[in-house]
Amino acid sequence: MTSTAIRGVDVSSEASTPSVPLAARTRGLRKVYRQAVAVDQVDLDVPEGAVLGMLGPNGSGKTTTIRMLLGLVRPTAGEVELLGHRMPDGAGHALPDVGALVEGPGFHPFLSGRDNLFRMAAAEPRLSSAGISGAVEAALERVGLSGAAHRRYKGYSLGMKQRLGLASALLVPRRMVVLDEPTNGLDPAGTREIRKIIGELHADGVTVLVSSHLLAEVEATCTHVAVLHEGSVVAQGELAELLESGSPALLVSTPDSAEAVEALREQRITSKLTPEGVRVDLTATTPPDVFAILVRADVRLYEATRARTGLEDLFARLTEHEPSTVDGTEGAS
Amino acid sequence: MTQVLAPQPEIRTGHDTVPMSRLIRAELRWIFRRPRTLIVLAMLAVIPVVIGVGLTLVDTNAGGGSGGGPGDGGGALLATAVNNGFVLPIAALVMTLTLLLPLAAAMAGADAIAGETAHGTLRGWLLTPVSRGRLLAVKSFGVATVALVTVLSMAVTGVITGLIINGTDSLFTISGTTLSLWDALGRILIAVAWVTLQLWAVGAVALAISACTEHPMLVVVSVLAGNIVFQILGYLDAVSWLHPFLLNQNWTSALTEVLQDPMASAQLGEGALRAACYIAIALSLAYARLTTRDG
Numbered sequence: 001m002t003s004t005a006i007r008g009v010d011v012s013s014e015a016s017t018p019s020v021p022l023a024a025r026t027r028g029l030r031k032v033y034r035q036a037v038a039v040d041q042v043d044l045d046v047p048e049g050a051v052l053g054m055l056g057p058n059g060s061g062k063t064t065t066i067r068m069l070l071g072l073v074r075p076t077a078g079e080v081e082l083l084g085h086r087m088p089d090g091a092g093h094a095l096p097d098v099g100a101l102v103e104g105p106g107f108h109p110f111l112s113g114r115d116n117l118f119r120m121a122a123a124e125p126r127l128s129s130a131g132i133s134g135a136v137e138a139a140l141e142r143v144g145l146s147g148a149a150h151r152r153y154k155g156y157s158l159g160m161k162q163r164l165g166l167a168s169a170l171l172v173p174r175r176m177v178v179l180d181e182p183t184n185g186l187d188p189a190g191t192r193e194i195r196k197i198i199g200e201l202h203a204d205g206v207t208v209l210v211s212s213h214l215l216a217e218v219e220a221t222c223t224h225v226a227v228l229h230e231g232s233v234v235a236q237g238e239l240a241e242l243l244e245s246g247s248p249a250l251l252v253s254t255p256d257s258a259e260a261v262e263a264l265r266e267q268r269i270t271s272k273l274t275p276e277g278v279r280v281d282l283t284a285t286t287p288p289d290v291f292a293i294l295v296r297a298d299v300r301l302y303e304a305t306r307a308r309t310g311l312e313d314l315f316a317r318l319t320e321h322e323p324s325t326v327d328g329t330e331g332a333s
Numbered sequence: 334m335t336q337v338l339a340p341q342p343e344i345r346t347g348h349d350t351v352p353m354s355r356l357i358r359a360e361l362r363w364i365f366r367r368p369r370t371l372i373v374l375a376m377l378a379v380i381p382v383v384i385g386v387g388l389t390l391v392d393t394n395a396g397g398g399s400g401g402g403p404g405d406g407g408g409a410l411l412a413t414a415v416n417n418g419f420v421l422p423i424a425a426l427v428m429t430l431t432l433l434l435p436l437a438a439a440m441a442g443a444d445a446i447a448g449e450t451a452h453g454t455l456r457g458w459l460l461t462p463v464s465r466g467r468l469l470a471v472k473s474f475g476v477a478t479v480a481l482v483t484v485l486s487m488a489v490t491g492v493i494t495g496l497i498i499n500g501t502d503s504l505f506t507i508s509g510t511t512l513s514l515w516d517a518l519g520r521i522l523i524a525v526a527w528v529t530l531q532l533w534a535v536g537a538v539a540l541a542i543s544a545c546t547e548h549p550m551l552v553v554v555s556v557l558a559g560n561i562v563f564q565i566l567g568y569l570d571a572v573s574w575l576h577p578f579l580l581n582q583n584w585t586s587a588l589t590e591v592l593q594d595p596m597a598s599a600q601l602g603e604g605a606l607r608a609a610c611y612i613a614i615a616l617s618l619a620y621a622r623l624t625t626r627d628g
Contacts (some may be wrong), residue, residue: 023588033553070460072628092349095462102460110367122359123461125348129355 020047022081023070023176023207029078031064033122038064040231042078046176046209046224051202053218053239054211055311056228057319062211063103065228066180069209070100083175096125097175101182105165110153113145113164116153117171126172139167144193158185176207183217195221220312229319242314248282249307250290256299263297264290279307353470356463360475364441370479373437377483380433381425381491388415389498408559410589414495419504419517420592422491423524426484427588430528431581434483435560436553438532441479442539443552446623450547459628469623470539473616476540481533488525497525506594524591527601534580534608535560537615544622580611 022045029042039061046052056062067073068080073086074135080087085094107116114136121132143163148156156164162185173255177320179198183191198221201208212218218225219239226236235242254260260278264271270281270292280290287304294301364370375454388411410424426434449455458468495503504517511519535556542552564578576582587600 067627072456072459074625074627091462092464096349098460100460102456104453106455106457108363108367108454111363115366119359119363120457120461122355123351123458123463125351125461126346128346129352152556220480305518 020044020050023048024080024082024209026065026069026080026186027078029068029080030076031061031063031068031073032076037231039068039075042228042231044069044226044233045236046207048207049149049202050224051198051208051210051222052224052226053222054209054226054228055215055315056211056213058213060228060230060319061231063180064231066100066102066178066209070098070102070178071095072102096172098178099169099172099174099176100178100180101162101165101169102178102180104181104184104322105161105168107153107161107164110152112150112152113156113160113167114140114149116164117149117168120168121171124172124193135171139171142170142197143167159187159190160184163190166197170197172200173204174206176209177201178209180211181213181263182210183212183214200212215311215315225311227315227318234318237313239311243311244306250280250282250287250304251277251307252280252290252304253277253302254266254294254299255302259297260294260299263299264292267293269293336621342358346507350467351461351463353467353480356467356471357474360471361478364444364475364479367444371442373440374447374483374486377429378486379435380429381422381487382494383423384411384414384428385421385491385494385498388421400520405506410585413507416499417503417505418492418495418499418501419506419521421495421499422488422521423588423591424490425487425491426524426528427585429487430531430588432557432560432582433562434480434528434532435535435581436557437483438476438480438536439539439553439556440549441476442536442543442556443549445476445540446619447546448543448549451549456628465624466620469544469616469620472540475534476536480536481529484525484532488521492521507589507592510529510594512594520591523596523601524588527588527591527605530605530608531580531584534611535613537619538580538613539623541588541615541619544619544626574586577607580607582607 008228024044024046026044027044029039029044030037030041038189042061042065044065054062054065064073068075069082069087071080071082071091074088082090083097085091087094107113108119111119117136117139118132121127121136124132124135127135137146140149143166145160145163145167150161151162153161164180166179166182169179179194184192186194195217198208198210202223210218210221222239224237225239225242227234250258251274255274257278261271261273264278264280269285271278273279282290287306291301291304410420410427414420414424446455449458455468459465463471501514502511504514506510506512538559539552539556542555543549548550560581563581566575567579567582583600583604587604590597590599590601
């Protein structure tokens with residue numbers, strides 16, 4: 001559906017007018033802090049209704065991009081559009097429909113979790129004064145904090161703090177929810193709950209932007225992925241497409257594995273034995289040719305499937321052989 | 334779970350902004366639930382009581398009047414406050430105005446922006462969103478309220494202490510006349526208003542510094558250091574041209590005008606004007622900084 005562009009790997013349709021309406025987009029985004037370039041030339045598309053996972057190593061510019069997207073930081077260059085409003089000037093119109101958890105939860109230590117949420121809710125334009133109390137309780141319930149809501153924030157565990165941050169992002173039904181490292185400090189059960197909440201939001205048609213350096217988390221929850229590396233987007237698009245766009249391979253399940261590898265090698269096609277079956281590299285050939293070769297060699301077949309590269313492989317490929325272009329030292333120019 | 338959160342039409346609004354009164358209410362609730370605010374408030378309110386009790390116990394040669402204090406305005410005023418229910422609350426204000434009251438205002442200003450930034454809570458309101466102009470307005474209102482409540486509570490405990498110790502017939506001016514209770518209260522209110530205005534100026538400066546940093550301690554220290562430097566400059570005749578611009582230039586002497594009969598107003602007026610200028614300039618700087626800074 002959307003353009004899938006991987007720099008240095010696959011230069012496919014660089015469509016400037018995507019067919020799906022975008023909840024957020026950035027063009028040529030750049031942010032320089034003093035001497036260091038934090039983000040450079042970021043063109044990010046967040047399709048409406050998508051769950052977009054923003055991946056990248058620490059310091060790759062994820063949080064800076066999110067902060068610019070939300071109008072907290074004014075970009076050095078480039079433009080940002082959030083729910084159809086130019087940011088940061090249109091923040092007053094865009095942000096009421098956006099729930100956000102950025103750079104960890106921020107709350108007052110001497111207030112209880114509930115009172116902290118009341119303070120946040122008081123500033124929510126979409127909540128009427130009569131609705132505040134109900135919205136606070138519902139949000140606490142949703143993140144599983146009702147039992148601890150009366151306790152002071154000071155005494156909260158890291159996971160509880162994270163949940164309270166999530167609750168404040170979910171105080172009002174949103175059109176878009178932005179979560180910066182939402183599972184930081186959460187135990188596996190907490191991580192699963194966050195995933196469930198993201199799933200529910202997605203089912204309700206809410207656009208979700210999740211940043212994370214945990215690949216499994218992104219692979220499990222996201223429909224779209226954007227990979228950031230050293231301040232630039234090195235790949236973005238639908239998760240499934242991205243995974244397939246790597247080195248294409250065919251997974252052949254056969255009782256005659258050794259013969260299959262032998263037959264393919266004779267035709268100069270790379271393949272190797274894996275626990276799941278014979279993995280055939282498709283860069284120089286196509287599946288029909290592979291089948292033909294195998295059948296002619298009297299190799300018996302159970303089935304053949306398109307092998308999906310793990311997100312981990314893709315990520316490693318994208319973030320490793322890229323030359324260092326964005327660096328603190330070159331900001332002096 | 335989702336149906337719990339399903340929007341009920343009457344509680345949802347289509348508004349992009351929240352009524353200002355709601356923000357202010359939330360801000361005041363936050364300020365006056367903070368233990369620090371309450372402790373400072375209570376300690377300052379106790380000071381007039383301590384002064385009153387101390388003067389009564391120590392004062393063996395009653396009626397001595399000119400007790401020969403250390404020579405500065407506060408000390409001289411203290412001597413006057415002996416057996417005088419009218420001077421006591423004002424003397425307490427004058428004495429705390431040199432250090433403690435500005436400290437309270439600086440603390441409120443420091444917590445308002447720098448403290449919130451340090452906790453990451455300012456970002457929360459910016460994201461809901463509260464525009465930065467409204468944020469400054471709410472914060473200024475909060476700091477102003479803290480200043481007013483502090484000064485008022487000191488005046489109340491001061492008046493009550495003075496009346497209990499000295500009775501209602503002890504309301505003498507320093508010109509030697511006696512005031513009626515209502516006259517005295519009126520003048521004390523004038524003093525409260527004037528001191529509050531001075532503190533608003535301090536608070537505005539604190540807010541301006543607060544908008545530039547995320548370390549609340551830095552704000553308090555800067556204001557305190559500025560206060561002391563201004564006092565020193567005030568003593569130096571070499572920089573007398575600078576004196577009209579020092580906020581605390583006539584803090585001790587101006588309030589004695591309230592104690593005279595008839596009441597003078599030249600210094601009070603000048604001080605009020607100076608404070609107003611400080612407020613205008615400091616809030617403009619705070620606004621300029623707050624609107625351009627990264628949240």
